[in-house]
Amino acid sequence: MHVSDGILSGPVMAVGFAGAVVVAAATLRKMDLEEIPKISVATSVFFVASLIHIPVGPSSVHLLLNGLVGIILGWRAFPAILLGIILQAILFGHGGVTVIGVNTVMLGGGALFAYGIWQLRHRFNFKNNQMVFGFLGGASATIFSGVILSLALITTGEAFFATAGLILAYHIPVMLIEGVVAAACVNFLLKAKPEILAGHIPIAGNSSS
Amino acid sequence: MALDIDRFSHVESSLQRWDPRVKIFSLGLFIIAVSLLSSIPLAATALILAIVLLSKAQLPFHFVSHGVQFVSIFLLPIIIIMPLTYPGEAAFHVLGIPFAWEGLRLSIAIVLKALAIVITAYAIFGTSRFDVSMIALQRLKCPKIIVQMLLFTYRYIFVFIAEMKRMDTAMGARGFVKKANMYTLKVMGNFVGTLLVRSFERTERIYKAMLSKGYQGEFHTLVTFESSSKDFSKAAIVIVITLLLFTTDLLGPFPKAELAWY
Numbered sequence: 001m002h003v004s005d006g007i008l009s010g011p012v013m014a015v016g017f018a019g020a021v022v023v024a025a026a027t028l029r030k031m032d033l034e035e036i037p038k039i040s041v042a043t044s045v046f047f048v049a050s051l052i053h054i055p056v057g058p059s060s061v062h063l064l065l066n067g068l069v070g071i072i073l074g075w076r077a078f079p080a081i082l083l084g085i086i087l088q089a090i091l092f093g094h095g096g097v098t099v100i101g102v103n104t105v106m107l108g109g110g111a112l113f114a115y116g117i118w119q120l121r122h123r124f125n126f127k128n129n130q131m132v133f134g135f136l137g138g139a140s141a142t143i144f145s146g147v148i149l150s151l152a153l154i155t156t157g158e159a160f161f162a163t164a165g166l167i168l169a170y171h172i173p174v175m176l177i178e179g180v181v182a183a184a185c186v187n188f189l190l191k192a193k194p195e196i197l198a199g200h201i202p203i204a205g206n207s208s209s
Numbered sequence: 210m211a212l213d214i215d216r217f218s219h220v221e222s223s224l225q226r227w228d229p230r231v232k233i234f235s236l237g238l239f240i241i242a243v244s245l246l247s248s249i250p251l252a253a254t255a256l257i258l259a260i261v262l263l264s265k266a267q268l269p270f271h272f273v274s275h276g277v278q279f280v281s282i283f284l285l286p287i288i289i290i291m292p293l294t295y296p297g298e299a300a301f302h303v304l305g306i307p308f309a310w311e312g313l314r315l316s317i318a319i320v321l322k323a324l325a326i327v328i329t330a331y332a333i334f335g336t337s338r339f340d341v342s343m344i345a346l347q348r349l350k351c352p353k354i355i356v357q358m359l360l361f362t363y364r365y366i367f368v369f370i371a372e373m374k375r376m377d378t379a380m381g382a383r384g385f386v387k388k389a390n391m392y393t394l395k396v397m398g399n400f401v402g403t404l405l406v407r408s409f410e411r412t413e414r415i416y417k418a419m420l421s422k423g424y425q426g427e428f429h430t431l432v433t434f435e436s437s438s439k440d441f442s443k444a445a446i447v448i449v450i451t452l453l454l455f456t457t458d459l460l461g462p463f464p465k466a467e468l469a470w471y
Contacts, residue, residue: 184398
């Protein structure tokens, strides 16, 4: 789900880089020393998890999990995804060095979007609301990324209109998979280590660090 | 898949001996210029230059094969879709779908450029130790905090891949097989959750150990860079070639890939 080198036009790549730098600078503000290793861990877990393949019919897709990064790291998800994209580009050519900016805006933006959706769970109180918002977070991050990718292709040239549409359609099954995996993971973390989740409010008397 | 990008950094070649700062800067310019090329002959030239670079660095082809495979898999749909969806006059019809040479030519230019860039990126980062490349990036004004997190993440990746393989083996031993169903997705969610919990707990221990050894948010390194006239002459060659490619593309005789093969 990354764009490769060589497709997008110069202005689109430049806008991608500018957007990535601005948002990364904004989301990295007031960073604690303690957070550096934490963000790195989350980044590496997601890097590793993106190597997991899930069968879909005759083929398979690999997990993106950018929504889950947002659910866990909150604002810091954006720099985390930036790191993941840089490493994927230089370690094995996934994506590419000239599209680090566009890919970061696409996946990192999705992560921030998922965080926004995830935080809404405090407003709605019903049974299993955390799982439902976990699903919505995971799924909406994928859709957000798909839309950004299509926009990047469309602004590159008329020749890419149809490709952009097909790519958007491809995101629909991926969205469902991402949503279910995110919901299951949120459900697990709520039982095992709820303080990992972003914006977690500990229940009184059940203090956690 | 071997992820240690620097496993050939000990080989003696002109790229390995090149000052990483100068190497990243000049080949970075080359990559940017390649990504902006618009005609097939120049994109092909760029790919040939990248392959020359790879052989200069004495990197074997299997070193880049994963990246090349990935690019091909990603671009294959584009090669198929572009000629069939290119707006404008169709050359002929395949099963009722219009086929345009313009689309095919455009997608070929894209593939050539993408391969050239991926191979050049391998030549940059495959010829220095990873930490040295990162410190060089820092000297090139890449923010310190990003460089530090990249170094951390790179170290953790190998630990977590080993962890993931262990968990995978354990699941296999208990008879779990991945299938296209809801149950598999739920199990994968729990799998990722477990990986997260284990990794966070491990990092907390590592972080405490680092603090007790005096970590204050900075890595100290013994790596020093020295650039000689040789480093700069290599950079000059790369930059001249880059400028030639770029200006020929802008002003030269070659039309855009959509319009002609040459």
